[in-house]
Amino acid sequence: MFPRKYSKRKEGYLQWGNKLIVFPAVIALLFSCLSCQPSPDAKEEETGNTNTEKQLVLQQDLTAYDQPDGQPVIALKRGDKLLLTGEISQRLYPQTTRKDTLLEPFLKVILPNQELAWVYANPTNFNLGNKDVLAWQWHNRLSSIFNTTALLQYEQIWEQWNNTNQAGVLLLTFQAMRVLRDQLETSLQNYPLLPAHQYEGLFPASLSYQTGAGPGWWIDFNQWIDRCSQVAETEAEIAMFQFYQKEVYPPDGIEYHFHSWEFPVTRHQKHSLLGRNIHYKLLLELDQLTQEHAFLQAECLVIKNELVSDICTSGNTYWEEWPTIQNELDTILLKSTWNILNQEDLAAIKHRRQTLGRPNIQDLYLSKRNK
Secondary structure, three states, rough: OOOOOOOOOOOHHOOOEEEEEOOHHHHHHHHHHOOOOOOHHHHHHOOOOOHHHHHHEOOOOEEEOOOOOOOEEEEEOOOOOEEEEEEEEOOOOEEOOOOEEEEEOEEEOOOOOOOEEEEEEOHHOOOOOOOHHHHHHHHHHHHHHHHHHHHHHHHHHHHHHHHHOOOOOHHHHHHHHHHHHHHHHHOOOOOOOOOOOOOOOOOEEEEEEEEEOEEEEEEEHHHHHHHHHHOOOOOHHHHHHHHHHHHOOOOEOOOOOOOEEEEEOOOOEEEEOOOOOOHHHHHHHHHHHHHHHHHHHHHHHHHHHHHHHHHHHHHHEEOOHHHHHHHHHHHHHOOOOOOOOHHHHHHHHHHHHHOOOHHHHOOOOOOOOHH
């Protein structure tokens, strides 16, 4: 099932995913939470909707092709009935009309003469009855971009967001959703932009936006906190989302482009704020979170890796001067025991301290506030 358009009320947690390549335990648990539910095919058999769901009735004349974006094979007439085979083109095809920018796949169908052909999935070509047109479009688009497993994962994420009452599930849902979100953003960079409203509501608790590179979705941690508050014994999850809300993405708790430890210069340029003790403070809080809630270990490591990357990545630029940066690095390195930082992290930070201590490096990469 694909959700309807986002609304800001309680069903406003509804906002409108490819392969979950991280957190394998997350995915296993996410799947197990739905294992007792009947499959879509079983539901179709019970309700007797199999044939009607697979049938498309033309509401205007249409050309069918021998392959996606291929050669015309037949001119179809209004009222013709097509039977969906379930096969869909493995990419989207942009088209422009006088009124709309379209970005749809081709659908493989059985024609009235029982021959196979492909038709473009422009919703205006078909009588969709009471179906949500935008939901129908995104079902087709995601079916084209994702494989069958990933599409099922996307639907299960929405199922969990809407219905779960089990502690622990929402953080796992969030982690799975983030992977799908990142992969969809990457996939859609290859295509022209659609009108902004087309991207609204694709992921739970997120805000759609557009750049020259393509569409994207910012995560709204306020909504994740609100959703967790509806489930008993979610203190650990709430603590994690509050950390994002208050420490990683202040002041409004929405992801946007930059973390709290970065100074934005332009929309695409930033400097690290290493030297203001932000990195040290956040690492301490992550250390405490993992000690209090072992369940949060994987998610805390995600943030830890970003902090260490900001400190250690060659070529990073820094807003502050060397004495303040040196002081924060020494504070991190001199702490006797870290749970969140391993020996490799500490070795990398130590090496970075040595590198940034060189005058030629300082001239190039430090003290950007004075340049």
